[in-house]
Amino acid sequence: MLGHPEGDAADRLPAKRMRLGTKSCAECRRRRVRCHFPTNDSRVCEACNLHNIPCIPQTKKHHDDQEKIVLKRRVGDLEETVRQITGALDVMTRAPNVNQSPVEQSQDLRKQLPNITEYVSVTSTDRPAPSDLETPDEDSDWNEDEQAPLMSLLQETLNISEPRGLSNHSQVGKPDNPHVKACLSNLSPLLPSLGALTSVLRATQEFWPLWPYSPISQAGNNGNLDDIDTAKAFIVNSLNSGTPCITAKALLWLALCIQQLPRGFRPEGDMLPDSLSSLLKHYMHNADHLLSTITETSGNSDFIECLLQQFKLYFNMGKPRKAWLSNRRAMNTALLLGFQNVDGSTPESHKALWSKIWVTDRQLSVILGLPAAIDNSHPSVSAVQGKAPLEEQLFRELATISGLIIQRNQNHTNATYAMTMEIDDLLEQFKAKMPPEWWDPAPGLPLAVTYSRQHIKLAYYSLCKIVHLPYMLKSAKERKYEISRISALEASRDLIKTHRMMRHQMGPESIMICDVLDFLAFSAAIIIVIDLLSMPTTRHPRDEAEDWVLVQGVTKDLRNVSEVLNCDVSGQAAQVLEWLSQARNGTWSGTRTCTIPYFGRVTIGRPTRDDEMPFNGTRLQASEMQRPAGSVEISTNTSTSFSQFSDQEWLSDQELNMDWTSFSDMNENYDWSMLFSTPIPE
Incomplete structure (x- = not known):
């Protein structure tokens, strides 16, 4: 029939300037026919209803209309996010409702976490195992709104400071790295609620200084936050960074917290998503998957810090060989980056990392009977660290003596007993350098x-x-x-x-x-x-x-x-x-x-x-x-x-x-x- 365009013909026609002011719909105006609505409340005119086509009011149609629609939708989403944050702040400031059950209170607290950490109720059979980790396709349906928790707005509202090491990595929006997407997708149901996370951090806070990396020492704390809030900000920022290294760093640090928890630990609200052993296994596996995508030649200091945390986890769980491998991988990266240089061009933070790496290598190699990665004659080993704390200087000296024992053990068939006695003399000299108060420590020390x-x-x-x-x-x-x-x-x-x-x-x-x-x-x-x-x-x-x-x-x-x-x-x-x-x-x-x-x-x-x-x-x-x-x-x-x-x-x-x-x-x-x-x- 003449004058009957196809369903989407109007969308394909070039835009024309149209004088507005008439009451006709866009299609009737185009066809130059009378536009009549049966009633004042009708939204479809008789002509459009007869031809079964959309009845669209007259508007200016430009090529960027679709972009405006997307922008309007995002503005609406932002407004909804602000309302959620405001509601979360209200939950934080008001006293718990005595009429609420502990489960309901815990679910309210979960709203304060980013959407990627939102608790998802799944059974153990539905929860992905570590071996089921898959990398999604680049065109997979990734919910952008759910993965955009607006961390900057959350930080400003809650007065949370970013750790210094994350300022260049924190990204709002969906992560572009497919491995990070897969990691967050698998871990979404396994991340704790805010109440459970707070309980875990509070239970392990005293052990944080013993670990290779501390988000507290790296945080740009302005004095308005305590260590628990800083640690939570570090975890949230890292998980939303979109960077494999930063995401793995948060997972490994959280795994150290989980590993230290005593048997039968019950967090606030008793709402951990899985057993402690299962959570530890999943966090370590996903972090290892992220680190496996990075080579030693493309690593950086964040990558090295991840490997040192991985070493500590294996060392704690009685896996010295795996710990040795993680530390050697960190050493290879540090060598390629030039951390072993002792001249003024190497930053102090890099020198500190290198010192920790080679000392750890000696500590494990002498136990496992493996060769040391670097000789005692190397300048970074023999250099005098006059400004370093006494504990660090003693660790370095012990590592140097360990190198002598390793050399003897590697060639024990030709080693003489005199060599053993020389090492014994060095150990006696070392003992005299430990302060007297170490042998009778005062109570109450940190x-x-x-x-x-x-x-x-x-x-x-x-x-x-x-x-x-x-x-x-x-x-x-x-x-x-x-x-x-x-x-x-x-x-x-x-x-x-x-x-x-x-x-x-x-x-x-x-x-x-x-x-x-x-x-x-x-x-x-x-x-x-x-x-x-x-x-x-x-x-x-x-x-x-x-x-x-x-x-x-x-x-x-x-x-x-x-x-x-x-x-x-x-x-x-x-x-x-x-x-x-x-x-x-x-x-x-x-x-x-x-x-x-x-x-x-x-x-x-x-x-x-x-x-x-x-x-x-x-x-x-x-x-x-x-x-x-x-x-x-x-x-x-x-x-x-x-x-x-x-x-x-x-x-x-x-x-x-x-x-x-x-x-x-x-x-x-x-x-x-x-x-x-x-x-x-x-």
Whole structure:
């Protein structure tokens, strides 16, 4: 029919200037026909209704009409966001409604968080697993309004300052990086509510100075905020930065907070979206995915700080090999960026990061028996740090001595005993540099000060034990190494005392998680037990009793840590020491074999009356007799005591957290194996 345009013809016609003022609709005006509305309230004229076409009033139509529509919609969205923020502020300032349930109050508090952290009720089967992380397509439907929380407006309204390190990264609007999109999409239902987040931060606040990165020290705090608000601002800003490094930094820092929480922790409103272990796994996995998109050649200081936080997480959870890998990745990036330069062109912040990296590399490499990444002769290692705090200077000096031990261990077949004694002299000189008040600390010291000093002492005694341990094992056959046996035992005793002092000084409410440090204390206890079981009873009974008291004390501390923080490493270490104590007391009633990581094998036999043997503390060679019914067999390798590293298959991805009793290494050849007789139970 003539005069009947297609449905969208009007939209495709070029815009024409039109004299307004008539009451005709745009289509009737174009067709030059009478425009008649049946009633005054009608919105569609008779002609448009007859032809089934849109009845549009006369307006000026330009090419930018669609842009204006989008802008109007966004202005409306902004107004709605302001209303939501105003409502959230009203929730913050008014007292809780006594008629509301805790769940309803918690849901009100969640409105104060950005939309990306809004709680989404999903079941455990609907929640994405870490392995399900997918990168969305560039054209995927990403709700821009939901991902634009207007952080600048929120900060101005709440008077929240941005951390200095984020000012160049905070972006309002949807993130352009597809990996960040995938991360936020997966984590949306797993981020805590504001109440739960506040409870987590408050419960872990005293431990923040112990971690490699602190948002408090980096924040541009204007004095109007406390540390909790600054930490929340750091997390919110980082998650909305749209940058993989900054987003990963917030996730890893939040993971450190989750990791430190005690077993059975219940936040405000009891509204954590998942279990602590599951949240920790998801945060670490998504952060690792974001960091995997960045290469060492494209990294920066933010990337290095992320890797150092990742190192701390693995170190705490008893994964020294993964911690070593994260730190080496940070070292590679720092080397490419020139952080190791000691001239005036390198910023002080970069020098501080580099110092932390190479010192950490020495600390882990000497435990794992791996080569150091940089030699002692490098200027950044040998340079004197006169203005640095005493604790930092002592850590650097210990790292330098660690480098000498690493060099000896890497070439132990050609190393002389004189080299060991030279290192021992350096350690003695180092001990004299620790202030007298460190040995008798005053009560009430800040947690960070207590931890730093006790950590230096733990590292010192650990080096003393490591440098003499190989020759302690040889002293059973060669008496010239008796001095190493005595030195290793003294270092082990002092290490346990320092570990116990650190635990007790922090108090029952400040139990710190660190599986690797607990494992070092356990290893020292094993050295003492070997000596107690193997050596003839020529010592004073009081000295022997004091050693067993030390073993029982560290066993109790490890058991306490495992119960409060749910640590597998400290729990298994306590279990092995309890078995050995029972075997020594003649109360052991079973047969058990366990493989201790980085050490060797322990087998405890079951004693019976038929095989009764007098307990005289006699050391027996494994090749001279069959294992008696009541015995303890401890086996290791002298070469392992030098390298402290093993590539056996049982050393799984769980590392120290693996089940020590689940692996049978009967085919493993040990060059040092001793059988110790035990008393018959009553």
